[in-house]
Amino acid sequence: MHEFLAQLINGISLGSIYALIALGYTMVYGIIGLINFAHGDVYTLGSFFSLAILGLLGATGELHGPALVIDAGLALFGAALLCGIAGVLIERLAYRRLRNAPRLAPLITAIGVSFILENAMQVWKGPSPVPFPAILPNPAVTVAGVAISLQQFVVVGLAIATMLALQLFVHGTRVGRAMRATAQDRDAAQLMGIDINKTIAITFLIGSALAGVAGFVSGVYYQSTWFFNGFGAGLKAFTAAVLGGIGNLAGAMLGGFLIGIVESFATWLLGGQWSNVAVFAILILALVFRPSGLLGETLPEKV
Amino acid sequence: MRSMKSVSRNLLAVAAAAGLLAACSGGSSGASRVAASRIVKIGIDLPLSGADASVGISTEQGALLAIEQAQKKGLPGGFTLRADPLDDSLQGVHSPQQGASNVRSFVSDAAVLAVVGPYNSNVAAAEIPITNAAGLAQIGPSVVSDGLTLGKAAANLRRANPARNAFFRVCTTDSLQGAALARFARKLGFGRIYVIDDNETYGLDLANRFDHDFRRLGGTVLGHDHLAQDTQDFKSLLIKIAATKPDAIFFGGVTSTGGGLIRKQMFDVGLGRVPFIGGDGIADLATVAGKLADGAYFTLAAPNAERLPAARAFLKAYTARYHEPIGPYSANAYAAAQVAIAAIERAIAAEGGAVPTRAQVLAQVAATHNLQTPIGPVSFDAAGDIQNPVISLYGFKNGTPYFISQSNLTTK
Numbered sequence: 157m158h159e160f161l162a163q164l165i166n167g168i169s170l171g172s173i174y175a176l177i178a179l180g181y182t183m184v185y186g187i188i189g190l191i192n193f194a195h196g197d198v199y200t201l202g203s204f205f206s207l208a209i210l211g212l213l214g215a216t217g218e219l220h221g222p223a224l225v226i227d228a229g230l231a232l233f234g235a236a237l238l239c240g241i242a243g244v245l246i247e248r249l250a251y252r253r254l255r256n257a258p259r260l261a262p263l264i265t266a267i268g269v270s271f272i273l274e275n276a277m278q279v280w281k282g283p284s285p286v287p288f289p290a291i292l293p294n295p296a297v298t299v300a301g302v303a304i305s306l307q308q309f310v311v312v313g314l315a316i317a318t319m320l321a322l323q324l325f326v327h328g329t330r331v332g333r334a335m336r337a338t339a340q341d342r343d344a345a346q347l348m349g350i351d352i353n354k355t356i357a358i359t360f361l362i363g364s365a366l367a368g369v370a371g372f373v374s375g376v377y378y379q380s381t382w383f384f385n386g387f388g389a390g391l392k393a394f395t396a397a398v399l400g401g402i403g404n405l406a407g408a409m410l411g412g413f414l415i416g417i418v419e420s421f422a423t424w425l426l427g428g429q430w431s432n433v434a435v436f437a438i439l440i441l442a443l444v445f446r447p448s449g450l451l452g453e454t455l456p457e458k459v
Numbered sequence: 460m461r462s463m464k465s466v467s468r469n470l471l472a473v474a475a476a477a478g479l480l481a482a483c484s485g486g487s488s489g490a491s492r493v494a495a496s497r498i499v500k501i502g503i504d505l506p507l508s509g510a511d512a513s514v515g516i517s518t519e520q521g522a523l524l525a526i527e528q529a530q531k532k533g534l535p536g537g538f539t540l541r542a543d544p545l546d547d548s549l550q551g552v553h554s555p556q557q558g559a560s561n562v563r564s565f566v567s568d569a570a571v572l573a574v575v576g577p578y579n580s581n582v583a584a585a586e587i588p589i590t591n592a593a594g595l596a597q598i599g600p601s602v603v604s605d606g607l608t609l610g611k612a613a614a615n616l617r618r619a620n621p622a623r624n625a626f627f628r629v630c631t632t633d634s635l636q637g638a639a640l641a642r643f644a645r646k647l648g649f650g651r652i653y654v655i656d657d658n659e660t661y662g663l664d665l666a667n668r669f670d671h672d673f674r675r676l677g678g679t680v681l682g683h684d685h686l687a688q689d690t691q692d693f694k695s696l697l698i699k700i701a702a703t704k705p706d707a708i709f710f711g712g713v714t715s716t717g718g719g720l721i722r723k724q725m726f727d728v729g730l731g732r733v734p735f736i737g738g739d740g741i742a743d744l745a746t747v748a749g750k751l752a753d754g755a756y757f758t759l760a761a762p763n764a765e766r767l768p769a770a771r772a773f774l775k776a777y778t779a780r781y782h783e784p785i786g787p788y789s790a791n792a793y794a795a796a797q798v799a800i801a802a803i804e805r806a807i808a809a810e811g812g813a814v815p816t817r818a819q820v821l822a823q824v825a826a827t828h829n830l831q832t833p834i835g836p837v838s839f840d841a842a843g844d845i846q847n848p849v850i851s852l853y854g855f856k857n858g859t860p861y862f863i864s865q866s867n868l869t870t871k
Contacts, residue, residue, distance in 0.1 A: 159698065163698055166692075166695050166698060170692050170695075278550075283509035283512070283550070284513070284746070285715070285719065285720075303728075378692070378723075380723065382691070385691060389691075419695070423699065424699045428685055429684070429685035429686065430687075432687040432689070
């Protein structure tokens with residue numbers, strides 16, 4: 157029971173990172189029907205931006221009090237903002253002109269953008285794993301015999317707070333309504349006076365900013381980053397988005413947490429070498445038996 | 460998607476090579492062609508960038524030093540000796556495909572008479588069939604997987620020319636290293652060990668042998684897990700391991716395939732005080748784990764060069780040349796290059812100062828007998844393995860390795 161809880165908590169922590177990345181996949185798919193394969197690399201970019209900002213602030217070790225709040229806050233918001241800008245640029249330069257092209261064209265472009273980002277990051281920070289400063293003090297709290305670290309609280313807390321903010325934004329603001337309208341019917345939305353280009357750019361801004369948050373969170377959690385991390389994490393987050401029902405926000409979050417838990421439990425019960433097999437077997441099962449995903453049918457409205 | 464990347468990279472390499480060829484043929488005159496025939500080269504194939512770069516470059520420097528020294532001393536027949544180093548890392552990780560393509564370019568360059576490298580066993584497995592077919596002598600400084608020289612696997616690597624062996628190594632094998640690690644672990648007082656490996660040629664062999672021998676010596680193996688690729692989360696595995704309350708964790712693999720992150724994450728699940736044991740693959744553990752590497756032990760498939768009187772001149776020359784301490788396999792690479800150089804020199808002498816063929820150099824490498832190197836006298840057995848191999852054990856203190864002991868292993 158004790159180990160079950162420990163694995164569950166670990167799976168939820170891991171899953172919250174997948175969920176944040178999956179949101180970006182699902183938002184972009186919802187609005188322009190594109191699987192943005194460069195999204196995993198935007199996530200890595202987020203950890204690199206956080207690392208660079210912490211470097212500028214001179215934060216190399218554990219921080220306390222106001223320094224922790226200020227430095228971590230700047231790194232978090234800086235990474236989110238820079239990733240958001242990167243996402244907007246990617247959309248403007250690589251995808252916008254292909255918006256009405258056959259679906260394969262932007263898909264291949266997305267893979268190309270992924271290569272460009274990976275290689276740019278390899279040039280930037282080198283091809284080896286880069287240590288990320290352990291800025292967060294890490295006392296553990298014992299709940300029902302299971303040690304939960306402060307890092308895990310922060311990782312999961314930040315992820316859930318970000319997701320709630322996103323839900324409020326999409327369902328409670330004019331821009332959010334424009335996004336939902338564009339996702340439902342782009343032409344009709346345009347006829348109603350919605351600026352499609354602006355709305356799509358905002359979608360990329362928000363989706364990529366969420367990947368930036370995920371990048372910061374993973375850096376703090378693993379104290380290590382690598383230019384190639386986005387490949388594996390991106391594929392798993394994509395699986396999470398499909399499992400939850402691609403295009404569906406709540407589905408992406410649910411899928412992210414489920415994939416994290418599945419990975420954790422597969423490692424525990426089947427052995428480490430089966431964890432990827434379990435995750436991608438779920439992708440195949442979802443595609444075969446429930447292509448619309450777990451929440452795909454109950455919430456027809458996309459974004 | 461991975462394979463697409465390597466394809467595109469290979470295409471780029473081909474295009475670049477074609478460009479270089481064009482440039483060379485454009486510039487070559489009659490005079491330079493005559494000069495070119497008096498140049499002999501030793502190819503070096505190692506991971507010079509990426510996650511393995513820290514060990515790859517210090518290994519390369521060992522080989523380069525031997526070649527520079529030989530060139531300074533002068534070769535018989537007035538030959539010029541050059542090193543031709545190539546990087547086998549692709550996307551930051553040692554790559555069998557890249558290694559194979561490097562070795563093909565050595566084969567196509569007639570001036571290359573021997574190859575030193577690679578660093579990793581799975582890369583060697585991709586290269587040996589090519590050097591075997593070409594009859595080009597290849598000397599590995601650090602590749603320890605048994606199947607490269609022994610048994611069915613090795614016979615399969617030599618299928619192009621089964622009667623010929625072109626691959627030699629100056630380090631010992633996985634199974635001898637795994638067996639020695641099991642003995643070390645028992646000597647350090649560990650009774651219950653959890654075994655992890657990275658599912659690669661080197662790591663799996665090492666872990667299997669350790670697992671087998673540790674049980675035979677009366678130890679308990681609590682479990683044996685293999686890692687998945689492309690992940691950075693090892694916490695669920697470690698939570699599972701923590702529940703078994705091990706005396707130590709054994710890792711078969713290298714720092715870049717998970718060794719470094721596992722050591723770090725052990726501290727997150729309350730396993731920070733548990734010792735971490737591995738082979739030569741985690742000699743650079745501190746590059747990822749920093750001071751958290753303390754409490755880890757590793758072996759090198761080589762004697763401690765710093766304690767061999769014969770190695771003193773090498774250590775002095777190395778630090779004078781590179782202004783840094785030697786890496787885990789610098790001395791081995793120096794020895795491997797020495798083997799190649801000595802064989803080339805003997806072949807030139809036997810030819811009366813004419814250009815030797817690859818077959819002659821290969822025969823001379825195989826005939827290497829008691830060559831004095833910084834890792835002790837080198838002779839090869841029929842399989843291409845070093846006779847009288849030595850294993851040494853190290854631990855970490857303040858993020859730097861310190862020597863504990865070494866043992867001579869009886870040769871097969």
